[in-house]
Amino acid sequence: MNRRFFIRNTSLIAAAAATLDVPVLGAKTEVEQFNTSANIRFGICTDLHYDIMPDGLDRIKAFVSTMNAEKADFIIQMGDFCKCYDYNRPLLDEWNKFNGPRYHVIGNHDMDGGFTEEQVVEFWKSDGRYYSFDVKGYHFIILDGNEGKRTDCRRYPSTLSNTQLAWLEKDLDQTSLPVIVFIHQGLDSDSGVQNATKVRYILQEANIKYGRQKVHVVFSGHHHKDYHNVINGIHYIQINSMSNHFLGKNYKAASYPPDILTKYPKLWEVTPYRDPLWAKIDIAPDGTFTLIGQKSTFIGPSPKERGVSRFKDIYPAVPYVSDRKFNLLFT
Numbered sequence: 001m002n003r004r005f006f007i008r009n010t011s012l013i014a015a016a017a018a019t020l021d022v023p024v025l026g027a028k029t030e031v032e033q034f035n036t037s038a039n040i041r042f043g044i045c046t047d048l049h050y051d052i053m054p055d056g057l058d059r060i061k062a063f064v065s066t067m068n069a070e071k072a073d074f075i076i077q078m079g080d081f082c083k084c085y086d087y088n089r090p091l092l093d094e095w096n097k098f099n100g101p102r103y104h105v106i107g108n109h110d111m112d113g114g115f116t117e118e119q120v121v122e123f124w125k126s127d128g129r130y131y132s133f134d135v136k137g138y139h140f141i142i143l144d145g146n147e148g149k150r151t152d153c154r155r156y157p158s159t160l161s162n163t164q165l166a167w168l169e170k171d172l173d174q175t176s177l178p179v180i181v182f183i184h185q186g187l188d189s190d191s192g193v194q195n196a197t198k199v200r201y202i203l204q205e206a207n208i209k210y211g212r213q214k215v216h217v218v219f220s221g222h223h224h225k226d227y228h229n230v231i232n233g234i235h236y237i238q239i240n241s242m243s244n245h246f247l248g249k250n251y252k253a254a255s256y257p258p259d260i261l262t263k264y265p266k267l268w269e270v271t272p273y274r275d276p277l278w279a280k281i282d283i284a285p286d287g288t289f290t291l292i293g294q295k296s297t298f299i300g301p302s303p304k305e306r307g308v309s310r311f312k313d314i315y316p317a318v319p320y321v322s323d324r325k326f327n328l329l330f331t
Helices: 003-020 056-069 086-095 117-124 162-173 196-210 258-263 265-269
Strands: 040-045 074-077 102-104 131-135 138-142 179-183 215-220 227-231 234-238 244-246 270-272 279-283 288-293 324-327
Touching (some): 040 056, 056 074, 056 086, 162 196, 196 215
Parallel strands (some): 040 074, 074 102, 138 179
Antiparallel strands (some): 040 279, 244 270
């Protein structure tokens, strides 16, 4: 590790601790570092929206088949998977063909049809609305961004309750392993989770108290975009939808034959991706983080061809998940 970089970041940690009025617990020396001899590999997909996609089952089949072939340690879907109707059980049957642990994150659309979060957990046989688990020397946290109430400008609840925030603080305090977080809505701005700033503060405070980087990466879906932000040393990675980008009624276009559009009318308002998108993540023992994303093309008119301004959103609609590589700071 570059000594100048180490000294600078140690000073920043101490300064931040003073600002936040929290102690630096056991600040590490340059020679002390987290060490694991294991490589870890996992697959992420999100926003399948099975109920509006005519080929949703094939998309999951392709993902699960590939992750089995890649011998992933686990797979995770980050929400907006399917509604809890019995006729959607074939999707779960395919999901459960992965030869290893399978994890779920709840998205806002998973309760569509009047279902509760508890019913979603039961339908998926998930471990809970929010929970954590350890794999190969890493601590993974799943959060639920669907608490709270609807507001005039938000159709769906999108906060973390104080109860969940207290659980998150306690869970972070109880682990000394590198932490990776999954949540449906983005935490890098309040346009995803409404109290995202508060959640980020808790994650950043965990790093300060620990005296070095504990929380490394936060994955999200929901926005059907492809981007990567770094805030106070934590990587916030948005994984694109497995299926489509939503544009809305003002940008309707035919992307499928009439009979399919009749059966799946919501397709008028989205730009589907020809191939399923997902990400495969590898983390090497030295902390080298490598994300390989799937690439595709739009089916039918692209957002630009539908008249969508480049500046409609901060990040453009694209039919791919970008490859990314960086180093996790274990020292």
